Amino acid sequence: MTRAELPGLQTFLTIAELGSLRAAARALGVNPPTISHQLKVFEERLGTPLLTRNTRSVTMTDAGRALFISTRHLVGAIEVALDTARDAAENKSGQLRITLPYRAWQLIIAPKLAAFETAYPDVELEFAINEALVDIVSEGFHAGIRLGDHLQNDMIARRLSRPQDGAYIASPDYLARYGHPSNPGDLLSHSCIRHRQITSGRIAEWRFKTPGSEISVAVSGRLIFNDLRTVVEAARQGFGIGWSLRAGVEEELARGYLIEILPEFCVQRPAFYLYFPKSLARLGILRSFIEHFAVVRET
Structure with missing residues (x-):
């Protein structure tokens, strides 16, 4: 049986269960001529009659009875699965x-x-x-x-x-010892704490916005981490200048544990x-x- 025959199977099973075309039509929300046509098409696809009909009732043929017995539980299982799927759309648990x-x-x-x-x-x-x-x-x-x-x-x-706004950050102690960068190029003479991205395996670029364009600065330093939380902690301990999403270090900035540098050059993230x-x-x-x-x- 193909998927195209499933609607016909449902029509047949409904007629067989309810015992008449009219009752099946009411149950399926269609008119009796439509039910009769659907059953006829289904029987023609199978190449055998499934029901004998008179004006008041229908009776299953041997082929119809065998099909009814072997498939009615499958349709019931499909209906349960469909009900479960519908419930999932509204379920809040x-x-x-x-x-x-x-x-x-x-x-x-x-x-x-x-x-x-x-x-x-x-x-x-x-x-x-x-x-x-x-x-x-x-x-x-x-x-x-x-x-x-x-x-x-x-x-x-x-x-x-x-x-998300980014932020280049350093501790007050580091900046007191090594100076406060005034432009991206100054970072070339600083110890920068770099981040190796787990997504790509590459060290993240340090990008800056300038009038009309963005530039990348090839910073250097002896510390590389694959976790931005560790980059922030190392910067807080004075090991160099690091980068983080600004929202993730607002508390450290507010308390003075870290100082933001070059904010006017920082590139926004998605x-x-x-x-x-x-x-x-x-x-x-x-x-x-x-x-x-x-x-x-x-x-």
Whole structure:
């Protein structure tokens, strides 16, 4: 049996269960001539009559009875599966697994998590903190959060933040000892704490905006980390100048543990996005998550 024959099978099973074309037509929301035509087409596709009809009732042939016995439980299972899928679109309970970098957790999720848990007490959230690009389908995640230039292909994406400002940072002690850079070129004479991106394996470029263009400065230094939190900590301890998303170091800047340098030259980074496969677009708990955490309306 092919997929094209499934509607005909449903028509046949409904007639057989209810015992008349008229009752089946009411159950399926069509008129009796349509039911009769659907049954005729189905029988012609199979090459055998399934029902004998008179003005008041129908009776199954031997072929019809055999088909009814062997398939009615399958259709019931399909109906249950379809009902389950429909329920998932409205369901506000269950588990949601999300992979995200630490800064997305710190800046987007943590501030609003308590309110989400209050609003959705039956949702279990699992967060996997990971800077690398992750195949969310093969790894069993429902969704991922990354900056807009690090999204997995062929996914639906929803914006969760505004574009992110970057910040070049150093400790007061370091700047007191080695001086305060006044332009990007001055960084060539400083010890810079670099970041090796897990997504690409390459050391991140230090880019700066200048009138009419952007430039890249080939900075150097003896420390390289693959985690931005460690870059920030090393900068705070006076090992050199580092880079971070500005929102992730606002507390250190406010308390004077770090000083921002060259802010007028700093390049803005993309926004954070939640991305997920198209097959989960109607998942109720995922839609609720997006509605709660998204702060920027798509245009």
